[in-house]
Amino acid sequence: MRDIRDLRIVVTVLVVVVGLLAPLLPGVPDPAAVVGRPWEAASTAHPLGLDRQGRDVLARLAHGGWWLILLAAAAGTATTVCGTGLALLAWRSLRVEAAVSAVTRTALALPGILVVLLAGIFLPAWVAVALTMALLGVPLSVRVVGSSLAAQRRSGYVRHAQLRGAPPTAVLLREVLPSAAETVIGDAAMRVIAALQLTVAVGVILPSGLSWATMIAQGMSGIRLNPWATLGPAFAIALIGAAMAVGFDALSDRIIRGREHPGAGRAARSRQDGVRVRVTDEQLRRHRGAQEDGVEAGTLRVSTLRGRTVVALTHLSVVPGEVLAVRGASGSGKTTLLRVLAGRPVPGFRVSGRLRVPGRVRMVTQDPGSTLSPQRRVGRAIRDGRRGFSRAALCEALAQVGLAEEFLDRQPWELSGGEAARVAIARAVLDDPPVLALDEPTNALDAASRDLVVGMVRDRSERGRITLVVSHDSVLVDELASRTVDLAAPGSPAGPVDGTVLPGPAGGRPPRVSTSGTGRELLRWEGPSESSDPSRGPVVSLRSGEIVALTGPSGIGKSTLLRVLAGVSAGSGRLRVDGRTASMEDWSWIPPRDPAQRALVAYAGQDPVAELGPLRSLVSSVAQAAGSDRRRAARILARLHVPTGAMRRRPGRCSGGQRQRAVLARALASAPTVLLADEPTASLDAASALRVRAELESVAAAGGCVLVATHDPDLVSLAHRAIHMEHPGQIEEHEHAM
Secondary structure: OHHHHHHHHHHHHHHHHHHHHHHHOOOOOOOOOEOOOOOOOOOOOOOOOEOOOOEEHHHHHHHOOHHHHHHHHHHHHHHHHHHHHHHHHHHHOHHHHHHHHHHHHHHHOOOHHHHHHHHHHHOOHHHHHHHHHHHHHHHHHHHHHHHHHHOOOOOHHHHHHHHOOOOHHHHHHHHHHHHOHHHHHHHHHHHHHHHHHHHHHHHHHOOOOOOHHHHHHHHHHHOOOOOHHHHHHHHHHHHHHHHHHHHHHHHHHHHHHOOOOOOHHHHHHHHHOOOEEEEEEOOOOOOOOOHHHOEEEEEEEEEEOOOOEEEEEEEEEEOOOOEEEEEEOOOOOHHHHHHHHOOOOOOOEEEEEEEEOOOOEEEEOOOHHHHOOOOOOHHHHHHOOOOOOOHHHHHHHHHHOOOOHHHHHOOHHHOOHHHHHHHHHHHHHOOOOOEEEEEOOOOOOOHHHHHHHHHHHHHHHHOOOEEEEEOOOHHHHHHHOOEEEEEEOOOOOOOOOOOOOOOOHHHOOOOOOOOOOOOOEEEEEEOOOOOOOHHHOOEEEEEOOOEEEEEOOOOOOHHHHHHHHHOOOOOOOEEEEOOEEEOHHHHOOOOOOOHHHHOOEEEEOOOHHHHOOOOOOHHHHHHHHOOOOHHHHHHHHHHOOOOHHHHOOOHHHOOHHHHHHHHHHHHHHOOOOEEEEEOOOOOOOHHHHHHHHHHHHHHHHOOOEEEEEOOOHHHHHHOOEEEEEEEOOEEEEEEOOO
16 A cells, blocks of 8 residues: 555656656657648657647647646645635634635635636736636635634644643644645645646637647647547646646645654564464353354454554454453554454554454444534434434434433534443444444443443343443453453553553552642632522632542533633633632633743643644654653653554554553643643553553652542542532532541
8 A cells, every 4th residue: 555655656756757858858859840731640750640730749749748737736836825824824813714704705706717718818828827726726725724724723732732832823833734734735636736727728718839728729620630639638638637636645645644653663563463362252142053143253364554463363253142342451452353343444454364244333433522523413423324213213322321312402512521422322323233343432431321331232232232342441341241352462561461560650659648638729710609609619629749539420511620720611710820810711811821820730631532633643742742852752651651663653543542641641741730631541451540540649749739530430549539520510529538
């Protein structure tokens, strides 16, 4: 695949260079010389015949492309550059956005054919092309690129850059623009090809010179006598256009997906070669004899494009009624194996061997929120284009995961992480598929929601349905699994997978600091009161040396509270940070009005897909918060057991657990006084979760404080006290025994 991509670029460059430099090739005759009778047919001396004045068509073809190619490339590229620049300015300022939107609407209302005809008749060709592309092409580029940029306004990595005080221009050029690079390159391809066609159209309207457009216009009158006088330049234009399209596609593929760091393959090989899969037959359901209806894999091998084996499986069959659990350390290939067993494509990997998957398969990914379209309400998202399902059927699917009918009319961005996960599960079980694949289904769920998912899977099993589950939750696996597949990567720094864990930093956990509420108050938030008495509103107080757990049902507002305290979302109430009052309006202002005060607080969000820049490696994202010190960033990632090879990869090439640890590492890299973490252990194996807990204790031991929203009972037990939210806006505190 990589070789094919490189070959496409080479072919594109070769075709364009030949078109530009053909007049300089030795032996190319003078295109203006009359060498025979008009419209003479093709011969040995003149392979494409002669035109209406007796000139050699092949010679004219060699000389007629360079000007057209240069003009199209210049006009198309300039159009995209101007459109992208205006889109960036509009993204930065709402006033500029309104003005640009009004101008582009007016420009797009112009009749395009009339603009082309008037420009082609009254202006020189190059001026006509430039003016037409400016009037018609730039507004389209603004709209196309602007739509891509708009999706990044609420992205975690952009907000993180803004809140750390990065200049607006730096945010635009380093965060926003690279993330829209694929759209920009695609737009450039469209504009260059449009400019090519426009140049041809203008040349046909008023033929002049020796260009291919002039050849087409002049050759039409004798197309029956010598069709090559017209078809030759037409084929050349089509070839150049196709080559440019292929080249831009290959360039986009190369830049956006990129190559792994040269050392990544070697580093990963030492950790993941020889991955062994152990299948333990514990209990087989009563449907044992119906193997023809189950999932069956034989001599299955999943490898990277460079040939490195990720998972090798000799034989595995899953019969109706079984629940197969896949376990292993973060980054060991669990999600990859699940996608393969579910019959789903695995980008970036080769799959060989024999696999049979019966009927329909539905899959719930590890990051379910990212699979919900922001343009669709929950009801449409659950239906997912499938017909024949009434509103009652949608309500029944929601009821299986504990959500009420009112959720059907909500927008995805109104859902919490746990609610988005349950909506994704409801979408998957709507049509009762024979095979259901669940990747970390209970990550963001409270105990009650988790029990509902367990009950749903058990009900499927009793009805003879197959369920494939990837989970770090050993209790969940023990409750549900008929059999387990353990992926063990010998030598992986993520640690063994058989229940043992590695010690924390510096040989063990730092001593737990007993504060009992006597430490210095680092952050205090007094929320608005629903009654007339302002003193009865919710209060959050964080003191030095303590870890505070924020608990409550999914969707109750835990993540929202963290985002307000972090300044990521706007909020109300009164806030004091390190003894100084901070206006809630100023606290969420972009850029920060008090960067020094804002730097005291760091936030690690729940969704690593949205939190990390898609085109930055993990170490690069962490280094942004570490003063561009990549060595320090690498040390923090190593403390969290992120493999060296994974550090150098982009988030899309890493496992969910590796991305989650990178988000926490970025927060730790700023050496915060107050650390706000949202479900930091949700996607982690036991060894990695222990490392995370040790790092949280280190922050408290250094005199800082940690507020962590979690459903993890081990993390709750680590906290000095807990803040419980049973209802929105109502907070109850519970002191833990030391």
